Amino acid sequence: MSTVFKALSDPTRQRVLELLRTRPMNAGELAEHFEFSKPTMSAHYTVLKEARLIEGDKQGKYIIYRLKMSVLEDALLTFAKTFGLSVQAENADASDLEKE
Amino acid sequence: MSTVFKALSDPTRQRVLELLRTRPMNAGELAEHFEFSKPTMSAHYTVLKEARLIEGDKQGKYIIYRLKMSVLEDALLTFAKTFGLSVQAENADASDLEKE
DNA sequence: TAGTTATTTAGCTAATTGTCTAACCATGAG
DNA sequence: CTCATGGTTAGACAATTAGCTAAATAACTA
Numbered sequence: 383m384s385t386v387f388k389a390l391s392d393p394t395r396q397r398v399l400e401l402l403r404t405r406p407m408n409a410g411e412l413a414e415h416f417e418f419s420k421p422t423m424s425a426h427y428t429v430l431k432e433a434r435l436i437e438g439d440k441q442g443k444y445i446i447y448r449l450k451m452s453v454l455e456d457a458l459l460t461f462a463k464t465f466g467l468s469v470q471a472e473n474a475d476a477s478d479l480e481k482e
Numbered sequence: 483m484s485t486v487f488k489a490l491s492d493p494t495r496q497r498v499l500e501l502l503r504t505r506p507m508n509a510g511e512l513a514e515h516f517e518f519s520k521p522t523m524s525a526h527y528t529v530l531k532e533a534r535l536i537e538g539d540k541q542g543k544y545i546i547y548r549l550k551m552s553v554l555e556d557a558l559l560t561f562a563k564t565f566g567l568s569v570q571a572e573n574a575d576a577s578d579l580e581k582e
Numbered sequence: 583t584a585g586t587t588a589t590t591t592a593g594c595t596a597a598t599t600g601t602c603t604a605a606c607c608a609t610g611a612g
Numbered sequence: 613c614t615c616a617t618g619g620t621t622a623g624a625c626a627a628t629t630a631g632c633t634a635a636a637t638a639a640c641t642a
Contacts, residue, residue: 384490384491384492384493385600387487387490387496388491389489389490389493390484390487390561391484391487391488391491392484392630392631393628394630396487399565400564400565403564403565403566403576408565408589409588409589410587410588410589411592413589418632419592419631419632419633420588420589420590421589421590421592421631421632421633421634422630422631422632424589424590424591425590425629425630425631426529426583426630427589428590429629436534440589440638442588442638442639442640443587443588443589443638443639443640444589444639445588445589445632446589447517448609451565454565455567458558458562458567461490461558462558464500464503465499465500465523465551465554465570466503466571466572467501467555467558467569467570467572467573468504468569468570468571469520469558469562469567469568470567470568470570471566471567472566472568474568484594492599494600498599508618508619509618509619509620510617510618510619513619518600518601518602519601519603519621520618520619520620521601521602521603521604521619521621521622522601522602523599523619524619524620524621525600525601525620526600527620528620529599540606540608540619542609542610542618543608543609543610543617543618543619544609544618544619545618545619545620554609
């Protein structure tokens, strides 16, 4: 669980998640939104993968990354619950981004 | 905002917040729940203070720390909103722990 | 097959983190 | 005033992190 917060604690990684929220993207496409080198970005993807927040599907030359919304949701939910808070999906389309 | 997640990304600090959720405690009282040295714990309090998640009031010899629930709530809320999620207080007593 | 493109791996560095012990400051008690 | 107690600050250290360049791997393209 701390793995997730660790992953979320970097602004670049947070931004990656936000970008993936709109639609799945491949590594290069994502990287275009940042000034960092590809390898640096690749390292960020690794952290996010290890936290299970994203998943990468190799499709030919490309690796398509997508957000695993349910994992983010669960992590937030679990944490929130500890503090007497609740988390809910506001709109239905969140889960659309995911096909597990 | 990443400051908050950074603060939350350490299990010890998370535990400190949970402990403070039940009631305000002084530094030593908190430290009793852990195996770390007092200075180590003190460093953790500093991180939490910098993230505005806790506040310490000096009362005589003691420093009484208390959870700033509203800050935690706001951070979670802001973040959640970015991903189409919402956060709510489940029960009323959460805000009781705080008198800003 | 040879070259190009997409991405990761390897190896480096500087900065940050989490931990410790020892020393310091502040408060209250005798 | 002196001592004990609660807590932090200072300084050291090993491990981790975030960034880089250069090299390696994998897959398409001509």
